[in-house]
Amino acid sequence: MTVRTATVVGAGIGGLATALALLRRGWQVEVLERFHDLTEVGAGLSLWPNALRALDALGLADRVHAQALSESRTGVRTSGGQWLARMDGAAHGGAVMIHRAALQSTLAQALPAGVLRTGVRVSRADADGTVVHSEGSCTADLVVGADGLHSVVRQTVWPDAPGPRYAGYTTCRMVTHPVAVDGGGESWGRGERFGYASLPDGRVYCFATVTAPEDGPRVGLEELRERFGGWHTPIPALLDATDAGAVLQHGIHELPPLRSYTAGRVALVGDAAHAMTPNLGQGACQALEDAVVLADRADASDGLHEYDLLRRPRTQYVARRSRLVGRVAQWSSRGAVALRDGLVRAAPADAFQKSLKPLVDWSPPACEGRRPE
Ligand SMILES: Cc1cc2nc3c(=O)[nH]c(=O)nc-3n(C[C@H](O)[C@H](O)[C@H](O)COP(=O)(O)OP(=O)(O)OC[C@H]3O[C@@H](n4cnc5c(N)ncnc54)[C@H](O)[C@@H]3O)c2cc1C
Structure with a gap:
């Protein structure tokens, strides 16, 4: 049997996971990453049950x-601390919080030696596999x-596709020194x-999101303290337990469908396809x-088309919902905020939980129909 070859461009969460999934299906894979090191970028990531099932399919859940x-x-609370909606994490199958660097290195360490080539910058890709x-x-075959x-791959294979657009707000992420906190939200x-x-190590992942023009001034720890x-x-x-240099600020962008x-x-996979x-x-x-x-379908004769049909509607639905939540959460007029807070507070206790079901009730193809214990 001829071994099929894949070139994966980018060693973020999406690229490393795809490489692993393809390797498990017998593909010969190389991952090209522009940076020399997979640096400790990013902060916390919440991984919902859908992601944990995907990691389970890769043999990495433990x-x-x-x-x-x-x-x-x-x-969700008000700035004064009154609860608008509460959720018990265990009730929706258990989301977990991890440092992005820990997830990225777990994925990278699971790759056989020689698969990941760092310091290699891709300048173009073509539909013929070049x-x-x-x-x-x-x-490569894929x-x-x-x-x-x-994504350079997106820009060179789909030169007319629209580029990222600014969502209207900027986010600061930081990881504090260890502090004892009760719950989160x-x-x-x-x-x-x-x-x-x-x-897990006692540090706390924090984020602060602020409505701001795309080219607005940098938001640092001092401004976060003021706000x-x-x-x-x-x-x-939490702000007192944060070093000024630990604040990572990113304007929030998303990709039009x-x-x-x-x-x-x-x-395309991950943010290259559907940055949300x-x-x-x-x-x-x-x-x-x-x-x-993708790894499940890529072997089939019409597999990439099936991948597109399976993934595009779902990811674009999640992106739409995410955009809507962001819009409402960033409202700033007094009246709109009072209305929003009143509606969220008046919603039935299980409304939040139920609204998450379409997002988190997903299983990998091989275990379709299986539900979390
Ligand atoms: C503020 C914030 C909070 C978030 N919180 C969460 C969360 O709680 N849970 C969650 O699931 N998601 C969260 N996300 C989203 C998540 O971080 C991204 O969706 C995810 O990391 C995307 O992974 P990726 O592999 O597709 O892309 P990336 O992480 O961007 O990786 C792309 C890789 O490709 C490499 N690369 C780029 N260009 C080239 C090139 N030309 N040649 C070679 N290599 C190249 C890059 O160096 C990089 O390593 C958050 C995002 C933000 C901004």
């Missing part, structure tokens, strides 16, 4: 659980564009939000789903 913390009590990069070029929001103000969740220092406990203490995720021998706002904590989760579905 290793990930060992480095993650189950999210217990969470929900990839041009800083060390030459190669041709090219996976896993190169993120500003997100608090909504007027045009600003603050969220936090504990990491959020008077919010409910433990937010001021693409008409297809595949062309010829090329398939982070409001549902599903971007990396969807990249993990993409990985196992």
Whole structure:
């Protein structure tokens, strides 16, 4: 039997997971990553049950659980700390919080030696399977564009596809020194939000989202203190436990819906295909789903088309919902915020839980129909 070859562009969560999934199906894989090291970029990531099932299909669920913390009590509060909606993490199958670097290195360490080639920058890809990069070029049966929001694979294979657009807000992420906090969650103000969740080593992952022009000034720890220092406990203490240099600020962008995720021998996964706002904590989760579905279909004669049909509607649905949540959560007018908070508070206790079902009730193709214990 001829061994099928795949070139994966990008060693983020999507690219590494796709490489692993293809290797498990007998493909010969190389991953090209522009950076020399997989640096400790990013902060916390919530992994929902759909992502945990995808990781299980990759044989990594135990290793990930060992480095993650189950999210217990969470929900949405006002800036003063009154609960608008509460959720028991265990009730929806157990989302976990992990540092992005821990997930990325777990995926990378699971690859056999020689698969990951770092310091190789891809400059173009073609639908015939050719990839041009800083060390030459190669041709593969399958090219996976896993190169993120500003994907070169997407731009060269789909030159007319629309580029990323700014969502209207910017997010600061930081990991504090260890602090004891009870539960986690997100608090909504007027045009600003603050969220936090504990990491397994006692540090706390925090994010602060602020409505701002795309080219607005940098938001640093001082501004975060001014904005959020008077919010409910433990937010001021979390800011006190943060180093100024630990604040990572990113304008939030999303990709307008693409008409297809595949062309010829090329398939897009993760943010390259469907970069979404982070409001549902599903971007990396969807990249993990993409990985196992692509590997499941890629061998079939019409497999890439099937991958596109399976993944595009779902990921674009998740992106739409995420955009809507972000819009409402960033409302800033006093009247709109009072209405929003009143409606969320009045919703039935299980409404939040139920609304998550279509997102988290997903199983990898091989275990379709299986539900989490
Ligand atoms: C504020 C914020 C919070 C988030 N929170 C969550 C969360 O809680 N849960 C969740 O599931 N998701 C979350 N996400 C989304 C998640 O981080 C992304 O969806 C996910 O990391 C995308 O992974 P990826 O592999 O598709 O892309 P990336 O992580 O962007 O990886 C792309 C890789 O490709 C490489 N690359 C790029 N161009 C080239 C090139 N030309 N040649 C070679 N290599 C190249 C890059 O260096 C990089 O390593 C959040 C995002 C943000 C912004």
